[in-house]
Amino acid sequence: MKKLFSLIVISIVFSSCSNDVKFNNPGFQAYRDGVLFRAIDVKAYKSAQTGALSFVALAQDEEVDLNISNSSLGTYYLGTSNVNTKATYSSSFNSINLLYQTNVVTGPVAKMNIGMTTGGTGYVSDCTLVGTTYTCGNSHPTIGGLGVTGTGLTLSVITNASGVVTSVKVASPGNGYKSGDLITIVGGGNNATIQVLNVEGSNGEVVITENMGDTVTGTFKFNAINANNNPLGGDQVNFQYGTFYKVPVLPAP
Numbered sequence: 030m031k032k033l034f035s036l037i038v039i040s041i042v043f044s045s046c047s048n049d050v051k052f053n054n055p056g057f058q059a060y061r062d063g064v065l066f067r068a069i070d071v072k073a074y075k076s077a078q079t080g081a082l083s084f085v086a087l088a089q090d091e092e093v094d095l096n097i098s099n100s101s102l103g104t105y106y107l108g109t110s111n112v113n114t115k116a117t118y119s120s121s122f123n124s125i126n127l128l129y130q131t132n133v134v135t136g137p138v139a140k141m142n143i144g145m146t147t148g149g150t151g152y153v154s155d156c157t158l159v160g161t162t163y164t165c166g167n168s169h170p171t172i173g174g175l176g177v178t179g180t181g182l183t184l185s186v187i188t189n190a191s192g193v194v195t196s197v198k199v200a201s202p203g204n205g206y207k208s209g210d211l212i213t214i215v216g217g218g219n220n221a222t223i224q225v226l227n228v229e230g231s232n233g234e235v236v237i238t239e240n241m242g243d244t245v246t247g248t249f250k251f252n253a254i255n256a257n258n259n260p261l262g263g264d265q266v267n268f269q270y271g272t273f274y275k276v277p278v279l280p281a282p
Contacts, residue, residue: 057086057093059249059271061118062263066091071273073245074281075100081113082245084276091120093268097235100245100278105235106140107131107251108227110209116233116251118266127262129253133209136228137202138182146211148193149221155185156198163187168200169216179206179225184214186221194221202229230254230265244275 057068068086075082084095094117097105105114108131118129156165165185173179181203187196194214210225227233233251240246249271255262 054274055244055276056272056274057084057276059093059268062267066093066268068093071276073100073276073278075278076281079113081281082278083281084273086273090122091118093118095235095249097237100237100240102237102240105237106226107233107235108133108139108208108231108253114235116235116249116253116268117256118253118268125259125261127259128256129262129266130256131227131231131233131251131253132256133207134228134231134254135179135205135207136230137204138179138199138206138225139202139229139232140226141184141197141199141212142224142226143196145194145196146222146224147220148195149214150218151192152186152188152194152214152217152221153192154188156187163198165198165200169214171203171212171214173206174211174213174222177206177210177212179203179210182206182212184212184223186214186216192217194223197223233268241275243278245278246274246276248272 055071057071059066068088071086073082073084080099082097082100086093096115098113107116110133116131120127155167156163168183168185171182183201184197185200186194188194206225206228208225208227212223214221231252231254235249237245237247250269252265252267254265
């Protein structure tokens with residue numbers, strides 16, 4: 030009798046769990062400021078002229094738009110000077126219309142460009158390769174070029190055997206920088222330069238992991254600023270753990 034009772038309890042538990050798990054095909058969801066956003070309708074539109082891809086995800090009184098320059102597999106960074114790659118979130122709760130976008134703004138540095146503008150000479154690496162991950166200790170101060178207003182950014186450098194900087198890691202993000210700022214790394218020959226990719230208030234990425242031609246699958250995350258400075262909304266919105274699954278690709282209208 031006890032065994033039968035246990036089997037009934039286990040059956041109820043598994044039945045309850047299965048009711049909470051939903052698999053949508055297509056699907057589009059993320060956590061917006063810690064609250065689940067799940068689209069009730071999602072499509073991707075591909076431009077025949079440029080190949081650019083635009084996702085439109087609709088929920089009740091909410092919309093998320095992701096725009097990337099093409100639909101190839103890979104990572105597309107948001108909040109950069111590339112106007113073809115951006116994210117937008119809008120809502121109209123209780124007749125309050127809010128708009129957030131990954132615009133170019135000033136702030137602490139979130140990410141530097143993947144490649145160096147100039148590798149420079151005479152630098153010593155601050156990082157040690159442990160397995161497949163670099164562990165960094167020291168860091169270098171930086172100076173900005175013409176028009177750069179940010180201060181306080183320090184970078185740990187990774188060099189080759191000739192003392193040329195091949196990549197960097199942000200040690201201290203500073204403040205007042207914007208996407209596209211050209212930064213010179215102090216040290217070595219004081220001649221290694223690299224650009225700021227995006228800043229903390231407006232950044233993120235869209236990753237295409239599968240493209241079947243008629244559907245696309247991937248992940249996304251982003252911070253976006255209050256684009257129209259509406260005082261009824263916060264300064265920014267944060268989307269984390271975003272996924273889109275087998276979203277149908279249609280010709281752009």
